[in-house]
Amino acid sequence: MRSGIRQSDGWLRGVMVALAVLLPATAATGQETPAVVTVLTSFPASFYEPVREAFEQAHPDRRLRVVNTKTTAAITQLQDRAGEEVDVFWASAPDAFEVLKAAGLLAPVASRPTGAPATIGNQPIDDPDGSYLGFALSGYGLVWDQPYLDRHGLAAPRGWEDLRRPGYARHLGITAPSRSGTMHLMVETVLQLHGWERGWATWLEIAGNLATVTARSYGVVEGVAKGRFGIGLAIDFLGQGAGQGTEPGERVPDIGGLRFAYPADSVFLPASVAILRGAPNPAGAGVFVDFLLSPAGQALMLRPDIGRLPVRPDAYAAAPAGYPNPYARETGNDRFLFDRALSSRRYELVNLLFDELITFRLKTLNRVWQLIHEGESRLATLPDPVARDLLRDARAAATAVPVDAVQAIDPTFSAALRRSARGMPISARQGELEAEWRAFSKARLDTALSAAERALVILRVAAGEGGWP
Secondary structure (H helix, E strand, C coil), X not given: CHHHHXXXXXXXXXXXXXXXXXXXHHHCCCCCCCEEEEEEECCCHHHHHHHHHHHHHHCXXXXXXXXXXXXXXXXXXXXXXXXXXXXXXXXXXXXXXXXXXXXXXXXXXXXXXXXXXXXXXXXXXXXXXXXXXXXXXXXXXXXXXXXXXXXXXXXXXXXXXXXXXXXXXXXXXXXXXXCCHHHHHHHHHHHHHHCHHHHHHHHHHHHCCEEEEECCCHHXXXXXXXXXXXXXXXXXXXXXXXXXXXXXXXXXXXXXXXXXXXXXXXXXXXXXXXXXXXXXCHHHHHHHHHHHXXXXXXXXXXXXXXCCEEXXXXXXXXXXXXXXXXXXXXXXXXXXXXXXXXXXXXXHHHHHXXXXXXXXXXXXXXXXXXXXXXXXXXXXXXXXXHHHHHHHHHHHHHCCCCCCHHHHCCHHHHCCCCCCCCCCCCCHHHHHHHHHHHHHHHHHHHHHHHHXXXXXXXXXXXXXXXXCC
16 A cells, blocks of 8 residues: 555656646746747847847847857758748848848838838838838948058058059958858949949959958958958948957957948948748747837947947937948939849859859969059050050950859849758759859969960060060
């Protein structure tokens, strides 16, 4: 009998332990468990942690769970998992939202009354189709170390075209668009401003002046701050010293001595927020969007450790002196409209092309453009028709791109291109295209190198110097 009682007691204790694990701990206190809102973001912890703290303080019945990854990786994750267990996507790059919208992964979201105009410099702040909302504005520009430029006798650049000048050789630093959504926007902006062929010619000549292509976006400002090179391309809040990167875990050193400027042809684009279709907690997602666009949420953007440009015009009344206000300055060419849909259709095409043509060819590009620029400089004072034609051929070969403008706007051409998750194979078609582009780039740069070397021999002999370059 006692044995049976002991067995019953043991069984009862087991049930009670199981119930204690399964039942919410808050049941004993009479409090409800905070509802979880899951946010997928490329913003660093130095940005999202203050927002999370303020959100949870304003909404104690909610808890913000942040999943942190790079923009390009977030797109792949959402495409592969179709937004599973994610409520909100929160990032800087509007074309990333267009990729997700085209894949049917974003739920409709209503605009909030922020007092913001419909556009900034002709750029829509909210998605006209109602799939995502702008919560802050971002400009892209140039960051430099003035003492470095003074030591090398260089003037500060004022626009993208300036970066092509021979004097900047080995003094520039960028990151790859495949590693940074903000760098992708800068590349795409130039392609749209100047057209496909001329835009790539601009980037390929700029590439000839690069000291490096950094592995992470914060490495650009870090490289300038540490004197590895003098000029970098950066998003404004990073270049102006907020001390944070644009991707997870990124942190830059003190850059208080650096200078930042928007190029003459700069544009402001919105950093945005969207609710995922099929979100587990759509109501909570809506509360988070409300908070971001509320006066309290917008005031957070002005914190020194965040340093963003609020989308609400009235927020700037509390900004410190000298704080940039995109609503109070000219925003470049108001006739230019950044085509988000076009950018999204060729998103992976641009990333993959940039890597094949620039990231993986940097040393060869340095040599080719050094010879072309030297030859063109000599040609200006010592005209020679044969050398002129050779240098013209070299420039044409060095700026050639294996995908034409028609293919670039054809969605079926880019359909096979995809950034695969780490360790996963790419499609056979993508492998074929990458191999074709690799061979094309090598052949064209070999042609450019040969033509430029021959032109320099002619010009050096004509100048009485002789010798092979």
